[in-house]
Amino acid sequence: MESSVNLGPSCPACKEPWLRPSTLPGRYRCVYCLHRFELLSVCPDCGEHGTIVRMSSTADMRCNHCGALMLTEV
Known part of the structure; x- marks a missing residue:
């Protein structure tokens, strides 16, 4: 029995x-490698403007148009 x-x-x-x-809106941190990222x-990739959901822990980090990751390393 395998559960994911x-x-x-x-x-x-x-x-x-x-x-x-x-703790900063639109910012993320990896607790494994300690790299920090900012949501753009x-x-x-495609230049499409997207709405940032700043205070949600379930924020969409992918572009709705092309599916690229909208995080950049800080």
């Missing part, structure tokens, strides 16, 4: 599932 546990979103740097919201309002 969702530990949260994966870190773009180390690929481990330990990306957590920081403009997609770095």
